[in-house]
Amino acid sequence: MQEIKPLMILVAGPYRSGTNDIPELIEANVKAMTDTALELYRMGHMPVLGEWFALPLIEAAGSKAVGDAIFNEIFHPIAVQLIDHCDAVLRIGGPSSGADEMVNTGKAKGKIIYMHQSEIVNLKQQ
Numbered sequence: 740m741q742e743i744k745p746l747m748i749l750v751a752g753p754y755r756s757g758t759n760d761i762p763e764l765i766e767a768n769v770k771a772m773t774d775t776a777l778e779l780y781r782m783g784h785m786p787v788l789g790e791w792f793a794l795p796l797i798e799a800a801g802s803k804a805v806g807d808a809i810f811n812e813i814f815h816p817i818a819v820q821l822i823d824h825c826d827a828v829l830r831i832g833g834p835s836s837g838a839d840e841m842v843n844t845g846k847a848k849g850k851i852i853y854m855h856q857s858e859i860v861n862l863k864q865q
Contacts, residue, residue: 743860745783745785746784746851746859747785747786747787747824747825747826748779748785748787748828749786749787749821749822749828749841749845750772750786750787750788750829750831751772751818751830751835751838751842752768752771752775752830752831752835752838753833753835754769754790754814754835755768755805756768756833756834756835757833760805760806768832769790771831772790775831776788781863782860782861783861783863784859784862787821789815789818789841790818792817793813793818796817797810797814800812814837815837818837819840819844822841825845825850826850826851827845827850827859829854829856830852830853830854
């Protein structure tokens with residue numbers, strides 16, 4: 740029997756999509772991704788969000804607003820780079836061109852693509 744190893748999984752969901760850049764709605768999107776990441780962690784995997792890497796760098800670089808040149812320089816590109824270090828991408832939430840880009844990039848890089856958390860093996864129940 741093949742041993743199933745923990746996976747590093749990028750959680751890809753809407754960030755700005757459908758929010759009109761209203762901070763509380765963006766926060767709700769990040770919370771949904773973070774809550775999913777916690778569930779994956781509790782299943783025995785290593786979850787990551789591009790936001791965890793991008794947002795501190797965006798702030799340090801002096802971004803003044805969501806979607807400004809500094810934000811755009813870092814936000815999606817860092818998540819695309821992060822996929823190189825991941826085993827899989829989990830797509831959550833509603834419409835999002837950015838999250839769809841992460842899925843398409845993951846596919847192109849030969850990563851496992853999950854469209855539902857239920858597809859992921861819970862290592863804690865093995």
